[in-house]
Amino acid sequence: MEHSGGCRSVTRATSLLSICIILLLTFFPADTSAHNVTKILAKHPEFSTFNHYLTITHLADEINRRETITVCAVDNAGMSDLLSKHLSVFAIKNVLSLHILLDYFGAKKLHQITNGTALAATMFQATGAAPGSTGFVNVTDLKGGKVGFGAEDNGGTLDASYVKSVQEIPYNISVIQISKILPSPEAEAPTPAPSQLNLTALMTKKGCKVFADLLIATGALTTFEDNADGGLTVFCPLDSVINGFIPKYKNLTTEGKVSLLLYHGVPVYSSMAMLKSNNGLMNTLATDGVNKYDFTVQNDGAVVTLKTKLVTARLTGTLLDEQPLAIYTINKVLMPKELFKAALAPAPAPAPEADAPKAADSTPSAAEPIAPDGEPADQTADQNDASGLRSKVGAGLLVATLVSVWLGTFMSV
Ligand SMILES: *[C@@H]1O[C@H](CO)[C@@H](O)[C@H](O)[C@H]1NC(C)=O
Ligand SMILES: *[C@@H]1O[C@H](CO)[C@@H](O)[C@H](O)[C@H]1NC(C)=O
Ligand SMILES: *[C@@H]1O[C@H](CO)[C@@H](O)[C@H](O)[C@H]1NC(C)=O
Ligand SMILES: *[C@@H]1O[C@H](CO)[C@@H](O)[C@H](O)[C@H]1NC(C)=O
Ligand SMILES: *[C@@H]1O[C@H](CO)[C@@H](O)[C@H](O)[C@H]1NC(C)=O
Ligand SMILES: *[C@@H]1O[C@H](CO)[C@@H](O)[C@H](O)[C@H]1NC(C)=O
Numbered sequence: 001m002e003h004s005g006g007c008r009s010v011t012r013a014t015s016l017l018s019i020c021i022i023l024l025l026t027f028f029p030a031d032t033s034a035h036n037v038t039k040i041l042a043k044h045p046e047f048s049t050f051n052h053y054l055t056i057t058h059l060a061d062e063i064n065r066r067e068t069i070t071v072c073a074v075d076n077a078g079m080s081d082l083l084s085k086h087l088s089v090f091a092i093k094n095v096l097s098l099h100i101l102l103d104y105f106g107a108k109k110l111h112q113i114t115n116g117t118a119l120a121a122t123m124f125q126a127t128g129a130a131p132g133s134t135g136f137v138n139v140t141d142l143k144g145g146k147v148g149f150g151a152e153d154n155g156g157t158l159d160a161s162y163v164k165s166v167q168e169i170p171y172n173i174s175v176i177q178i179s180k181i182l183p184s185p186e187a188e189a190p191t192p193a194p195s196q197l198n199l200t201a202l203m204t205k206k207g208c209k210v211f212a213d214l215l216i217a218t219g220a221l222t223t224f225e226d227n228a229d230g231g232l233t234v235f236c237p238l239d240s241v242i243n244g245f246i247p248k249y250k251n252l253t254t255e256g257k258v259s260l261l262l263y264h265g266v267p268v269y270s271s272m273a274m275l276k277s278n279n280g281l282m283n284t285l286a287t288d289g290v291n292k293y294d295f296t297v298q299n300d301g302a303v304v305t306l307k308t309k310l311v312t313a314r315l316t317g318t319l320l321d322e323q324p325l326a327i328y329t330i331n332k333v334l335m336p337k338e339l340f341k342a343a344l345a346p347a348p349a350p351a352p353e354a355d356a357p358k359a360a361d362s363t364p365s366a367a368e369p370i371a372p373d374g375e376p377a378d379q380t381a382d383q384n385d386a387s388g389l390r391s392k393v394g395a396g397l398l399v400a401t402l403v404s405v406w407l408g409t410f411m412s413v
Pocket of ligand 5: 212
């Protein structure tokens, strides 16, 4: 009897393990997207410069995230022409994003365009960086099997032509070569460095005036501005949200107020695509040695949430997403445990570190030694790989916890 009961438990535990693994795959999908444009182009050394700039502008992440996309690559000679214009990296990003068409054009479709001509929407237009209705590319099937390409804002001139197909994965991604970079006055226009942007004016205009005013009043703004060029992500609580929080805010010391505000900034650039694909711990501008002031980014499908031990906030909008600066709105004020310990404690008695809640807390803190404790200013794009690793370790720990909890439940039955 006991023997067969044990077997049943093991079988059930095994099927629960499968359920856990399925859950893991559902909530923590592997970082591998359907395609990897960096890898595709790496096989062709003549596109190494183009490939390099896709990476440093983070356009590669955006391309990998999307489906039904066409990348119009130019060879190293074509890229030299672009680089000789000495544009800022922000303008180069705009120019290259004009070369990413949000539709699938394989060699076959290029020669079978309905009515012989089409305007394709591009990533330049989709990111909102393109003014007005610019950011479209005219693709026209010309005589003799030629296909011409031109930026719509370039007076209808088809400057470039189709050279060859580099790789097609229908209908996810098509990488084609075109003869030269498409000239576009709009895309090449000087883009102000992010440090030149008036952050508070932007926030004020888009529903985060209270947060902006607090940044100015406390002087915390300087820290945000200092990080703007090197990479910065800001999560702004909307006015309605922060207004309700003011009693708690007023209760903080002057130093606490600054820390709370700095807690809403992360000293690395995180595009929406990166937030959606990299779950894990994030250090903030308030992080200072033993005071971690970190939170966890977790996404569930299209929804990105930020979790502290006290509150889970949801991203509700994007004010700006232009490398190296991203500003999002959130629906709750992030409360760090460092400032609101009292709210965490189970009893008002000043008991030193109650034992019971510790067990529940052990999973996140077990992951902490893996997180790099470097200076926030030292964090670079590599941080994203690190947070990817951390999210996997975190997911692993979560599964281990789930499995042991389930096993424990069934062993005791
Ligand atoms: C295209 O993308 C979808 C969704 O990501 C994926 O399931 C499919 O396998 C991809 N197709 C190819 C041929 O890679
Ligand atoms: C894409 O491929 C490149 C080069 O092979 C690799 O370094 C990078 O990690 C890959 N990216 C993803 C998201 O898998
Ligand atoms: C093709 O041309 C016809 C006649 O000029 C027009 O009615 C139709 O809308 C065009 N189709 C597209 C996809 O532009
Ligand atoms: C594309 O450009 C050509 C040449 O200037 C023009 O004849 C054609 O109408 C344009 N196509 C569209 C869809 O605007
Ligand atoms: C930025 O905008 C704010 C209004 O939000 C204004 O008070 C401030 O003077 C501006 N700063 C600069 C440097 O223009
Ligand atoms: C302010 O702080 C005191 C002492 O920590 C606490 O008892 C009180 O609840 C706090 N008030 C608010 C509005 O958070």
